[in-house]
Amino acid sequence: MTRDSTTPDQRLRPTAAMVAATAAAGTVLGVGHLVAAVVAPGASPFFVLGATVVDHTPKWLKDSAIRWFGTNDKLALAITMGVVMVIVAALIGLLARRNVVLAAGLLGGLGVVVASLALLRPVATPLWAVPALVGAGAGAAALYWLVRRPAATAGTGPTRRGFLLTLAAVTAGAAAAGAAGRIIGNRIRDIGADRSAFVLPRVAAPAAPVTPEMDLAVPGLTRFRTPTADFYRIDTALQLPALTRAQWRLRIHGLVDREITVDFDDLRDRTAVASTITLTCVSNEVGGTLAGTATWVGYRLTELLAEAGPAPEADMILSRSVDGFTAGTPLAAVLGNPDALLAVGMNGVPLPVEHGYPARMIVPGLYGYVSATKWVIDLELTRFDRASAYWTERGWAAQAPVKTASRIDVPSAFAQLPRGPVVVGGVAWAQGRGVRAVEVQVDDGPWERATLAAAYSIDTWRQWTWSWNATPGTHALRVRAVDATGTVQTDVRTPPFPDGATGWHSRVVTVR
Numbered sequence: 232m233t234r235d236s237t238t239p240d241q242r243l244r245p246t247a248a249m250v251a252a253t254a255a256a257g258t259v260l261g262v263g264h265l266v267a268a269v270v271a272p273g274a275s276p277f278f279v280l281g282a283t284v285v286d287h288t289p290k291w292l293k294d295s296a297i298r299w300f301g302t303n304d305k306l307a308l309a310i311t312m313g314v315v316m317v318i319v320a321a322l323i324g325l326l327a328r329r330n331v332v333l334a335a336g337l338l339g340g341l342g343v344v345v346a347s348l349a350l351l352r353p354v355a356t357p358l359w360a361v362p363a364l365v366g367a368g369a370g371a372a373a374l375y376w377l378v379r380r381p382a383a384t385a386g387t388g389p390t391r392r393g394f395l396l397t398l399a400a401v402t403a404g405a406a407a408a409g410a411a412g413r414i415i416g417n418r419i420r421d422i423g424a425d426r427s428a429f430v431l432p433r434v435a436a437p438a439a440p441v442t443p444e445m446d447l448a449v450p451g452l453t454r455f456r457t458p459t460a461d462f463y464r465i466d467t468a469l470q471l472p473a474l475t476r477a478q479w480r481l482r483i484h485g486l487v488d489r490e491i492t493v494d495f496d497d498l499r500d501r502t503a504v505a506s507t508i509t510l511t512c513v514s515n516e517v518g519g520t521l522a523g524t525a526t527w528v529g530y531r532l533t534e535l536l537a538e539a540g541p542a543p544e545a546d547m548i549l550s551r552s553v554d555g556f557t558a559g560t561p562l563a564a565v566l567g568n569p570d571a572l573l574a575v576g577m578n579g580v581p582l583p584v585e586h587g588y589p590a591r592m593i594v595p596g597l598y599g600y601v602s603a604t605k606w607v608i609d610l611e612l613t614r615f616d617r618a619s620a621y622w623t624e625r626g627w628a629a630q631a632p633v634k635t636a637s638r639i640d641v642p643s644a645f646a647q648l649p650r651g652p653v654v655v656g657g658v659a660w661a662q663g664r665g666v667r668a669v670e671v672q673v674d675d676g677p678w679e680r681a682t683l684a685a686a687y688s689i690d691t692w693r694q695w696t697w698s699w700n701a702t703p704g705t706h707a708l709r710v711r712a713v714d715a716t717g718t719v720q721t722d723v724r725t726p727p728f729p730d731g732a733t734g735w736h737s738r739v740v741t742v743r
């Protein structure tokens with residue numbers, strides 16, 4: 232049959248054609264997802280498209296996404312992609328009314344594009360092309376079937392009914408394939424059992440206790456230790472890596488005397504330690520919440536590196552996760568700090584999968600993107616003038632020590648307060664240096680010394696409170712910290728890009 236056999240009045244109505252093509256696009260995704268669940272979960276067309284978008288999102292947009300959607304940025308991405316796909320499908324549908332072969336071919340061609348993108352993923356194997364290709368074949372067939380059928384049966388009667396039945400069949404098939412892919416994928420990837428069976432190693436020395444003087448119980452004030460459920464999560468993974476302890480290996484190589492590979496059996500014979508560290512994201516805005524403190528259990532990176540013997544010319548540890556993310560950490564920052572860990576536990580339990588199970592890096596004093604690789608499987612000793620990591624390739628700074636920051640937690644923004652004594656409080660951090668003082672200013676008044684909670688270490692944040700005798704009116708409260716070198720936190724406002732935000736946090740409140 233050629234397109235000439237379709238006379239205008241036999242054609243699907245535009246809306247029907249657009250719906251048909253959307254169902255066909257759904258078939259690409261559903262069938263692709265099912266095939267991926269079996270051959271290579273990361274190669275599901277939806278994840279490939281998402282990961283490609285994530286990797287090529289300009290930094291201003293990535294930062295805006297985090298600012299607008301917080302850690303819902305991945306949901307926002309999924310919705311945006313869904314909308315774009317419906318629009319593209321609708322256009323293909325309109326084309327299909329005139330030339331169904333061309334439209335089906337176009338859909339197949341898009342499948343080839345997605346297959347190529349899959350092959351470009353950092354951890355792809357040739358198999359990664361298969362899901363998109365099979366999915367596109369199924370989608371093209373579905374489109375052809377949907378658009379030809381009504382034309383073929385036109386004049387014989389139940390055109391509309393035939394179309395709707397076919398549409399229902401295609402939609403149900405696509406949904407069933409997608410759901411089956413999800414179930415199979417989740418079953419194959421279920422590492423909950425592996426995680427629950429993991430008994431954390433006994434530590435040689437427990438982390439120093441957090442005393443009540445370090446963790447003031449002021450309502451609304453950030454707790455010293457962040458409950459794991461509230462700990463911020465930032466990563467590029469649309470699909471959480473699933474790595475059992477039996478599958479996990481850490482290879483240490485590059486500029487070393489002898490390459491070594493460790494597995495969990497080796498780790499069991501090693502000395503585990505605990506350290507309490509405040510982790511901070513470079514994308515944190517002034518006053519933002521992308522920072523958290525946890526007690527991590529793991530193995531000293533200094534000891535692991537010593538076994539490999541870094542060469543004198545090495546100055547960077549390029550760590551790589553199982554899903555291809557990389558971070559470039561100054562070797563000196565790790566060698567100089569016994570609290571730099573290959574962590575396997577967080578707040579007394581195995582690392583949650585979203586925080587890097589079964590193992591991740593934690594290095595005090597550095598933003599997460601240059602140090603805190605989750606699902607880490609590879610450490611390459613190299614040099615900053617030879618290698619670059621994921622975010623550095625996207626313009627972020629290669630060197631990224633944490634900047635001094637302070638935040639007001641209470642009172643909340645635009646709070647209505649009674650006059651008289653009001654507790655103002657928050658946290659301040661300057662990892663690697665420590666917080667010496669915190670000062671608060673009301674409107675243009677003098678800077679007043681806040682009361683600091685007891686310090687835990689220079690690598691953790693510190694709570695502060697200040698008692699304010701609030702007077703009626705609208706007031707701006709401002710905070711700044713002084714680090715242990717005596718340097719006052721700068722008031723110069725800079726955005727997170729390229730090496731962390733600066734500026735004083737302020738809050739406006741009304742006193743009646």
Ligand SMILES: Nc1nc2c(c(=O)[nH]1)N[C@H]1C(S)=C(S)[C@@H](COP(=O)(O)O)O[C@H]1N2
Nearest residue numbers: 463464465466467512552556599600603605
């Ligand atoms: N594999 C992997 N590790 C990663 C990232 C990532 O995208 N992939 N993001 C880093 C960034 S930017 C930060 S701030 C920390 C956040 O760790 P968390 O999610 O456990 O809080 O993880 C780091 N480790």
Ligand SMILES: [Mo]
Nearest residue numbers: 512513599600
């Ligand atoms: Mo980050």
